[in-house]
Amino acid sequence: MAETLGVYLGFARAALRREAAYRVSILIAMVGFATKIYVLQFVWTSLYRSSGNGTPGGIALPQMLSYMVVGQLLSLLFRSNATNHIRIKVRDGQIAIDLMRPVSLPFSLLADDLGATALNLILMGPAVGLALMLGILQSPFSTFHALAFTASLILAYLAQVHLHLLISMTAFWTLETYGLNLAMQFATLLLSGVIVPLWFLPEGFLRVTQLLPFAAIYSTPLSIYIGRLQGPELLEALGLQVAWVGGLAALVALVWSLAARRLVVQGG
Amino acid sequence: MEGQPAGNAPVPAEPVYLDDLRGRIPHCWHRVALGNAPALGSIGGWSFPELLFLYALWALGHGVYAAVFGKVGQVTGHVRDGTFDRFLTRPLNPLFQVMTVPAGITIDDLFIAIPLFAVAQRLAGVAWTIDLGLLLLGTVVGAALIEGSVLLMVSTLSFWLIRIEAVRLLVETVELEFVRYPLGIFPRGAQLIFTVLLPLAFITYFPSRVFLHRAPEGLFLMPTLGYLTPLVGSVCFTLAYLFWQHGLNRYQSTGS
Numbered sequence: 267m268a269e270t271l272g273v274y275l276g277f278a279r280a281a282l283r284r285e286a287a288y289r290v291s292i293l294i295a296m297v298g299f300a301t302k303i304y305v306l307q308f309v310w311t312s313l314y315r316s317s318g319n320g321t322p323g324g325i326a327l328p329q330m331l332s333y334m335v336v337g338q339l340l341s342l343l344f345r346s347n348a349t350n351h352i353r354i355k356v357r358d359g360q361i362a363i364d365l366m367r368p369v370s371l372p373f374s375l376l377a378d379d380l381g382a383t384a385l386n387l388i389l390m391g392p393a394v395g396l397a398l399m400l401g402i403l404q405s406p407f408s409t410f411h412a413l414a415f416t417a418s419l420i421l422a423y424l425a426q427v428h429l430h431l432l433i434s435m436t437a438f439w440t441l442e443t444y445g446l447n448l449a450m451q452f453a454t455l456l457l458s459g460v461i462v463p464l465w466f467l468p469e470g471f472l473r474v475t476q477l478l479p480f481a482a483i484y485s486t487p488l489s490i491y492i493g494r495l496q497g498p499e500l501l502e503a504l505g506l507q508v509a510w511v512g513g514l515a516a517l518v519a520l521v522w523s524l525a526a527r528r529l530v531v532q533g534g
Numbered sequence: 535m536e537g538q539p540a541g542n543a544p545v546p547a548e549p550v551y552l553d554d555l556r557g558r559i560p561h562c563w564h565r566v567a568l569g570n571a572p573a574l575g576s577i578g579g580w581s582f583p584e585l586l587f588l589y590a591l592w593a594l595g596h597g598v599y600a601a602v603f604g605k606v607g608q609v610t611g612h613v614r615d616g617t618f619d620r621f622l623t624r625p626l627n628p629l630f631q632v633m634t635v636p637a638g639i640t641i642d643d644l645f646i647a648i649p650l651f652a653v654a655q656r657l658a659g660v661a662w663t664i665d666l667g668l669l670l671l672g673t674v675v676g677a678a679l680i681e682g683s684v685l686l687m688v689s690t691l692s693f694w695l696i697r698i699e700a701v702r703l704l705v706e707t708v709e710l711e712f713v714r715y716p717l718g719i720f721p722r723g724a725q726l727i728f729t730v731l732l733p734l735a736f737i738t739y740f741p742s743r744v745f746l747h748r749a750p751e752g753l754f755l756m757p758t759l760g761y762l763t764p765l766v767g768s769v770c771f772t773l774a775y776l777f778w779q780h781g782l783n784r785y786q787s788t789g790s
Contacts, residue, residue, distance in 0.1 A: 290697070290699060290700045290703070293700055293704070294700070294703045294704065294707060297704050297707055297708065298707045298711075301707060301708050301711040301712070302711055304711075305711045305712060305715065305720075308715075308719045308720050308721075309577055309715060309719065311719075312575070312576070312577050312578050312719045313574045313575050313576065313577060314574070314575065315575065316575025316576050316578075316579065317574050317575035318575070322574050466574065
């Protein structure tokens with residue numbers, strides 16, 4: 267058991283080293299982050315200043331800016347594309363070799379993603395530093411909320427990595443996942459609350475977002491951070507995240523069992 | 535994750551226009567959603583149709599830029615791989631050669647930009663006259679020249695520095711974020727930089743104020759600024775071209 271764990275940790279470490287080598291990509295991600303939070307702070311400030319209301323949606327400007335910043339931090343943290351490697355492996359046939367290995371492919375991909383995300387975690391340091399320098403990041407609403415946010419963040423990560431893995435596994439059937447990836451990115455931008463907080467959305471859209479995992483990945487941890495979710499609502503939101511993680515993990519297991527069988531039947 | 539292809543490893547070629555679409559729709563959504571939120575004000579006093587027009591005008595200029603100057607970005611790769619010299623051995627302007635490599639034109643951006651602009655100008659209620667039509671033509675050409683000059687300058691740097699991809703992507707990233715919002719919402723320093731140093735403001739902001747009959751705001755109040763885009767574009771491109779010639783001469787004299 268410990269030995270298998272060691273193997274997967276090895277994958278994670280290798281992934282971390284691999285991602286760290288893509289220096290240009292890291293630079294672009296950081297500059298993109300810095301530019302976005304710089305620009306969006308003025309967009310939101312403008313929206314708030316020209317509003318007749320001091321706290322639209324019940325949120326004051328400093329909180330809204332923190333929401334925006336943490337949202338961009340999450341985008342940076344979750345930018346790993348490691349699980350998409352299935353598509354490439356299926357295309358060039360390497361998948362056959364991967365299936366012959368005594369390690370589970372989904373788990374090795376999850377370990378890979380963990381390593382890649384560990385690098386993104388390191389990037390959080392300078393990113394947070396920059397936001398603090400600009401004066402647009404407040405600390406979490408309370409110590410309790412800080413803890414709840416950490417839990418929510420872990421759940422959000424697990425949910426999104428399983429979602430990505432799920433989409434990636436459709437490559438076993440369709441060979442191309444670009445359309446689905448794009449759809450997912452659109453949905454994330456529109457329905458996760460990362461650009462426009464969900465409490466500003468029209469009623470109909472709000473209901474749609476509750477049926478999809480994207481809100482559980484972004485809106486929930488962000489809302490906890492700024493203290494918009496309290497007490498029972500907060501626990502309910504966390505519970506919903508757990509449900510999503512469980513559901514998505516179960517789906518991944520199901521799809522994998524179908525995929526593995528299909529690949530074996532087709533002779534690798 | 536937000537609107538950026540997160541892939542670090544090389545991936546098979548994908549349809550460019552879909553990538554571009556991803557940049558467009560969320561932007562519009564941002565406007566639509568916020569337009570539906572009565573509690574929130576506006577961005578710099580600009581309404582949703584006006585913001586859409588601002589963006590669509592940029593998209594038009596960018597589309598022309600991509601179609602005309604798209605290949606210039608390949609200079610970096612050519613210099614790095616050592617395949618640039620073939621442009622120097624032929625008796626035709628090297629830049630012209632690079633731009634006209636017969637490997638397909640990138641009209642994807644333009645393909646999306648034209649209908650987008652058609653919708654945007656309609657929503658914004660632009661009252662077209664001959665003058666405005668000419669202004670549009672001049673602005674689009676000028677905008678393409680401004681963006682082209684930036685690409686040309688960065689590509690020229692590749693004669694000296696190997697790792698210039700990062701600079702190009704950096705400039706593109708920064709430009710994309712700043713150009714889609716009215717300049718007036720930014721602090722004076724930023725407004726100054728994007729008017730004088732990197733003239734993004736001439737690409738869409740100043741001209742849009744003219745098309746939309748908006749009262750001038752921010753640091754730069756002269757209405758004539760909106761008509762200067764073709765001039766600014768020509769000046770920028772001339773400077774960039776001189777720099778390119780200089781780089782070319784250095785490259786040829788030192789022997790690749």
